Amino acid sequence: PLESCVLNLKDIYRKEWFQDYLSVEEVINFLSDQPIGTYLVRFSNSDSASYALEYVENENGRIRTVRIKCENGGVSITEVGGINREFDNIHELLEYYSDTLGEPFESELLNYNYFLGNISAEESEEMLSKKPAGTFLIRFADQGSFSSFLVCSYMLKTGNIKHMYLKKVAHGYIVRGSASSARDSFKDRRARSADIDRKAFTPRNRNRSKSDQSTKNAEVYLTIKKFVEFHNNILKYPYMDKGIPDVKIAEYITGEFDIQLRGPNDGEQDLHEGLIVNHGNSVSAQTLSTYPTNSGGYHTICDAFRLKLFGNRSCYVIADGCNWGGRPREAAQRSVDAFIDYVTSVEIQQSIHNTEECAIVMIQAFDACHEAIVHDKSGVWDAGTTTLLGSMLVEIENNSDVIEEEYCLVVTSVGDCKAYHWDSETGIVIDVTYGNRQNARDAMDCGGRLGPYVGDGLPDLRNLDSYFCPCKRGDIAILVSDGIHDNLDPEYLGLSPSDIGYPEFEDWDAIPYSRVEDVKTKYSTDYLSNLINNLEEKLPLNVTTALVNNSIETTRNTREYMEQDPQMVESSDYVNYPGKMDHTTCISIGIGFNDIIETVEKQDSIRNVFENSE
Numbered sequence: 001p002l003e004s005c006v007l008n009l010k011d012i013y014r015k016e017w018f019q020d021y022l023s024v025e026e027v028i029n030f031l032s033d034q035p036i037g038t039y040l041v042r043f044s045n046s047d048s049a050s051y052a053l054e055y056v057e058n059e060n061g062r063i064r065t066v067r068i069k070c071e072n073g074g075v076s077i078t079e080v081g082g083i084n085r086e087f088d089n090i091h092e093l094l095e096y097y098s099d100t101l102g103e104p105f106e107s108e109l110l111n112y113n114y115f116l117g118n119i120s121a122e123e124s125e126e127m128l129s130k131k132p133a134g135t136f137l138i139r140f141a142d143q144g145s146f147s148s149f150l151v152c153s154y155m156l157k158t159g160n161i162k163h164m165y166l167k168k169v170a171h172g173y174i175v176r177g178s179a180s181s182a183r184d185s186f187k188d189r190r191a192r193s194a195d196i197d198r199k200a201f202t203p204r205n206r207n208r209s210k211s212d213q214s215t216k217n218a219e220v221y222l223t224i225k226k227f228v229e230f231h232n233n234i235l236k237y238p239y240m241d242k243g244i245p246d247v248k249i250a251e252y253i254t255g256e257f258d259i260q261l262r263g264p265n266d267g268e269q270d271l272h273e274g275l276i277v278n279h280g281n282s283v284s285a286q287t288l289s290t291y292p293t294n295s296g297g298y299h300t301i302c303d304a305f306r307l308k309l310f311g312n313r314s315c316y317v318i319a320d321g322c323n324w325g326g327r328p329r330e331a332a333q334r335s336v337d338a339f340i341d342y343v344t345s346v347e348i349q350q351s352i353h354n355t356e357e358c359a360i361v362m363i364q365a366f367d368a369c370h371e372a373i374v375h376d377k378s379g380v381w382d383a384g385t386t387t388l389l390g391s392m393l394v395e396i397e398n399n400s401d402v403i404e405e406e407y408c409l410v411v412t413s414v415g416d417c418k419a420y421h422w423d424s425e426t427g428i429v430i431d432v433t434y435g436n437r438q439n440a441r442d443a444m445d446c447g448g449r450l451g452p453y454v455g456d457g458l459p460d461l462r463n464l465d466s467y468f469c470p471c472k473r474g475d476i477a478i479l480v481s482d483g484i485h486d487n488l489d490p491e492y493l494g495l496s497p498s499d500i501g502y503p504e505f506e507d508w509d510a511i512p513y514s515r516v517e518d519v520k521t522k523y524s525t526d527y528l529s530n531l532i533n534n535l536e537e538k539l540p541l542n543v544t545t546a547l548v549n550n551s552i553e554t555t556r557n558t559r560e561y562m563e564q565d566p567q568m569v570e571s572s573d574y575v576n577y578p579g580k581m582d583h584t585t586c587i588s589i590g591i592g593f594n595d596i597i598e599t600v601e602k603q604d605s606i607r608n609v610f611e612n613s614e
Helices: 001-012 024-031 092-095 121-128 187-194 226-231 328-343 348-349 355-374 482-488 513-533 540-554 556-564
Strands: 038-041 050-056 064-071 075-079 084-087 137-141 150-155 160-170 171-179 259-263 275-279 283-289 303-310 315-323 387-393 407-414 418-422 429-431 449-454 457-458 467-473 476-480 585-591 598-599
Touching: 024 050, 024 064, 024 137, 038 092, 038 283, 050 092, 050 598, 064 585, 075 092, 075 449, 084 092, 121 137, 121 150, 121 160, 150 226, 150 283, 150 303, 150 513, 171 226, 259 275, 259 585, 275 540, 283 303, 283 540, 283 598, 303 328, 315 328, 315 585, 328 348, 328 355, 328 449, 355 407, 355 449, 387 418, 387 476, 407 513, 418 467, 418 482, 429 513, 429 585, 476 482, 476 540, 482 585, 513 540, 540 556, 540 585
Parallel strands: none
Antiparallel strands: 038 050, 050 064, 064 075, 075 084, 137 150, 150 160, 160 171, 259 303, 275 283, 275 598, 283 585, 303 315, 315 387, 387 407, 387 449, 407 467, 418 429, 418 476, 449 457, 476 585
16 A cells, blocks of 8 residues: 555665665765675666565675565565565565575765765766855766775856765765866876876875874874865865755844835936945846837836845845736735745844755745735736846855855745855856756746736746855956846857857757756856956946947847837847847846945946947
């Protein structure tokens, strides 16, 4: 019966000998140097209705695999000679063969989410390539001269990935060398293995007991956890495929007063020019329309933003109402208000002590946003829908002088608004929300939204996710709607793959689906890096102005020809009519600044870019 099966599985998962989904290669890596009789049980890779018993058979390290079949309410195995033996459960089977089996296999590695087992160097580099500097994982080494080693792969500030080789010795692990990212410097595995950089791992602390020293004076780490802790200056954030790392943050401190800014403001006469709101060097935000003046998209802006600086924390949110008109506009405005009101309450802030709790609170706020959108409607389908990106900027609790980052940006998003981070030291921009637009070729599918959309009026949460980005003083975080980031997309700029360094692809349709996101993201982040790095002053006001102006200028040809002939529709000829017109919002955040409030309305320095240049 199903109930019995569930109970059996729960019982099995509690046993120290059960190692669920290990691959054959991982079993070999784990058991090859274990004493005779060491064993484990795992799910069978070839038969979903069976288990596999693996144990060390002899002193040469040979590993024997025995199939455990589930049948007749119990389990059975077939011995050598064809004898079939049945048992009530796996525990009874293991007891029967206790003379052959020794101790169950145990490894600290299986307790760590950052241990990913048998993945290749290339796979580790791909997984780390979109993560913040300091993100790391542990894996088995590739086959070859280092095949018996573990590898710690981690992201550098430069965007390269380093691989540190760890050898198991009698009392722990020692570092035996390192190699740089294969993507940038190496063409094959031999070259990577040959590039040894032992100087990079000279111990920083010599005050260790003699038992911690190997005979060759190599640093010995008793456990992998000790190794990670010792190198916390470079191994900062465990790799996570989904979700964010658990990082402690500074306790919430209330301030004397709060700063709140929002937009767009009602009654603006020129929606092309928009209103820029600015708080010193801390934040600058703007919303406007790049649609032609004779279109429905011009007269009702459906983007909305709101931000609040309070005490030692701050909160920022962008919503992009889906489609045109009053309903999506109302949905966007209601959602940004509900988000800020929920997240920034004193009671909620005092309950947040780490980044995971930040993300949980923001997801809870999304529920409040959906309820606010459908509130007081005679029917749920009378409400509009909107995408939403909410974020908190918080101080990291820093008890170590080796951690450079003072702050972190925690982002939760549904839909296709994006967050970027510009590093003031390297000048590099990363897409914090990489992959949130699930189809990089289709701007019409935002990937998810709040408001009634599926089922009985539920939100579309396909791409609801949280993201994490460490920051330091002087960096800039940038939150944008798709009216900004679509005009960084090479396809919408009328460029072919060969134009941007991919001559092997004739057009965008020729690029494999799995690679499109990488190709476009690399171009757009490089484009954004150059745009910011070429600014005379890297300030939030200048970044917001530059990005908004980029969207306006990029879409100028399309807008002007549609204004001249109201019967014309938006062209798909991106070579002659590049860009994507839209409601356009940008918030630029100066990390570590806290200046007096200032509202900038149509400053002389903010040129009306719709005026014809002489």
